[in-house]
Amino acid sequence: MSYDKELAAAKKAATLAASLCQAFLFLSFSTFSLMGICSFMHLGCYKGSILETYMISYIYAWFLDMKVQKELLKSDVHSKSDKSPVTVADYGSQALVSFVLERELPTESFSLVAEEDSGDLRKDDAQETLQRITALVNDTLASDGSYTVSSLTTEDVLRAIDSGKSEDGSSGRHWVLDPIDGTKGFVRGDQYAIALALLDDGKVVLGILACPNLPLASIGSGNQHSSHNEVGCLFFAKVGSGTYMQPLDGSSPVKVHVSAIQNPEEASFFESFEAAHSQHDLSSTIAKKLGVKAPPVRIDSQAKYGALSRGDGVIYLRFPHKGYREKIWDHAAGSIVVTEAGGVVSDAGGKPLDFSKGKYLDVDTGIIVTNKKLMPSLLKAVKESVEEKASSL
Numbered sequence: 001m002s003y004d005k006e007l008a009a010a011k012k013a014a015t016l017a018a019s020l021c022q023a024f025l026f027l028s029f030s031t032f033s034l035m036g037i038c039s040f041m042h043l044g045c046y047k048g049s050i051l052e053t054y055m056i057s058y059i060y061a062w063f064l065d066m067k068v069q070k071e072l073l074k075s076d077v078h079s080k081s082d083k084s085p086v087t088v089a090d091y092g093s094q095a096l097v098s099f100v101l102e103r104e105l106p107t108e109s110f111s112l113v114a115e116e117d118s119g120d121l122r123k124d125d126a127q128e129t130l131q132r133i134t135a136l137v138n139d140t141l142a143s144d145g146s147y148t149v150s151s152l153t154t155e156d157v158l159r160a161i162d163s164g165k166s167e168d169g170s171s172g173r174h175w176v177l178d179p180i181d182g183t184k185g186f187v188r189g190d191q192y193a194i195a196l197a198l199l200d201d202g203k204v205v206l207g208i209l210a211c212p213n214l215p216l217a218s219i220g221s222g223n224q225h226s227s228h229n230e231v232g233c234l235f236f237a238k239v240g241s242g243t244y245m246q247p248l249d250g251s252s253p254v255k256v257h258v259s260a261i262q263n264p265e266e267a268s269f270f271e272s273f274e275a276a277h278s279q280h281d282l283s284s285t286i287a288k289k290l291g292v293k294a295p296p297v298r299i300d301s302q303a304k305y306g307a308l309s310r311g312d313g314v315i316y317l318r319f320p321h322k323g324y325r326e327k328i329w330d331h332a333a334g335s336i337v338v339t340e341a342g343g344v345v346s347d348a349g350g351k352p353l354d355f356s357k358g359k360y361l362d363v364d365t366g367i368i369v370t371n372k373k374l375m376p377s378l379l380k381a382v383k384e385s386v387e388e389k390a391s392s393l
C-alpha cells in the first residue's frame with residue numbers, strides 16, 4: 001500500500017490549517033495595531049508626515065500589543081468541560097482539515113478520531129463564536145483558492161467538525177487529528193502543531209506535523225525564540241519511507257534523521273513547557289542518573305517530536321501526573337515522524353505505543369523517546385528513577 005494520495009491530501013490539509021491558525025494570530029495582532037494607531041492619533045500625537053506617524057504609531061501599537069495580546073486572545077479562548085482551553089482556531093482547524101480530506105479523497109470512506117467536537121458550539125450562547133470560526137474557515141479557503149465552493153455556512157462548519165466522528169481505531173482506516181496540539185503554547189505565542197496521522201488496522205502509517213512557530217534551524221540549544229531564524233516547518237513521514245521536513249511555505253523537503261549521539265553527556269532532552277502536563281522533577285532525576293549535562297528544553301506540543309526527528313535534541317521525556325490518560329491524537333503523528341527518522345518511542349516500561357484501542361493511549365507511567373543506541377540506558381535510568389520516586393512517597 002503506497003498511501004501517496006493520502007499523504008498529499010494530509011499535507012495539504014495540515015498546511016491550510018496552519019495558515020488558518022497564523023491568520024487568526026495575525027488578525028488578533030492587527031486589531032490591536034489598529035487600536036494602537038487610533039489611540040496614538042487620538043492622543044493628539046499627529047505632528048509629522050503620514051509615514052512618520054504611521055511608523056511611530058506602529059511602534060506604539062506594538063508596545064500596546066505586548067501588554068494586551070493575552071487579553072485579546074482571552075475572548076477567543078474558551079474552557080472545555082475538563083477545564084482545558086480551546087480556541088476559535090482549534091475548531092476552525094478541525095473543520096478545515098476534515099473538509100480538505102473529504103474533498104481530496106472523495107472515494108474513500110471517511111473516519112476521523114479528533115480532539116474537538118461541535119457540542120459546545122451548538123449552544124445558544126456560542127453563536128457569535130461559531131460565526132467567527134466560519135469566517136476564519138471561509139477566509140482561509142478563499143485565499144487558497146483551490147476549491148470552488150460558495151462560502152460554508154455555520155451548519156456546514158458544525159458538520160465538518162463532526163464529520164466521520166469515530167472512536168474506534170482497531171480495524172480499517174481512521175484519520176487521527178489534533179487540530180491544535182499545544183493550545184496553551186498557541187495562546188502564549190509559543191510552539192504548537194497541527195498533528196494529523198492515518199491509522200490502518202491499528203498501526204500509524206503516515207503522520208504530518210505542521211509547526212508554524214518552529215524555527216527551520218535547530219532549536220537544540222533552546223533558541224526557540226531566536227529572531228534570526230525563519231519559522232514554519234512541515235514534517236511528514238510514511239511507513240517505510242523515512243521522515244522529511246520542508247518549510248511551510250512549500251519549498252523542497254529534506255530527509256531528516258534523529259541524532260546519533262550515544263554519550264548522554266552530549267545529549268539534551270525535551271519535555272513539556274507545562275509542569276502540569278509532565279513531572280519535571282522525575283525527568284530531572286532521570287537526566288541526572290543518565291549523565292545528561294544540558295538543562296531541559298521545554299516546549300509545547302508535538303513540535304518536540306519534530307525537533308527530535310531532525311536531531312535538535314536526543315531525548316523526549318513525558319510523565320503525566322497520576323490519573324491522566326493520554327490520547328492518541330497527542331502522539332500518533334509525532335511517533336511515526338520520530339520512528340521513520342530512526343528513533344524509538346515507547347512507554348516507560350519499554351513497550352511500543354498501541355494506537356489500536358480507540359481514543360485513549362494507555363501507557364505504563366509515561367512516554368519516552370530517543371535513538372536506538374541510547375534507549376537501553378534510558379530505560380534503565382527511567383526504571384530506577386520511577387522506583388525511587390514511588391518509594392519516597
Ligand SMILES: Nc1ncnc2c1ncn2[C@@H]1O[C@H](COP(=O)(O)O)[C@@H](OP(=O)(O)O)[C@H]1O
Pocket residue numbers: 084115178180181182183184185271272273274276277278299300301302320321324327330
Ligand atoms: N494533565 C495533563 N497531563 C498530561 N497531558 C495533558 C494534561 N492536560 C492536557 N494534556 C495534553 O497535553 C497536550 C499538550 O502537550 P504538551 O504538554 O507536550 O504541550 C494537550 O494537547 P492540546 O493542547 O491539544 O489539548 C493535552 O492533550
Ligand SMILES: [Mg+2]
Pocket residue numbers: 084085115183
Ligand atoms: Mg486540547
Ligand SMILES: [Mg+2]
Pocket residue numbers: 178180181182329330
Ligand atoms: Mg494535543
Ligand SMILES: [Mg+2]
Pocket residue numbers: 090115178179180181182183
Ligand atoms: Mg489540541
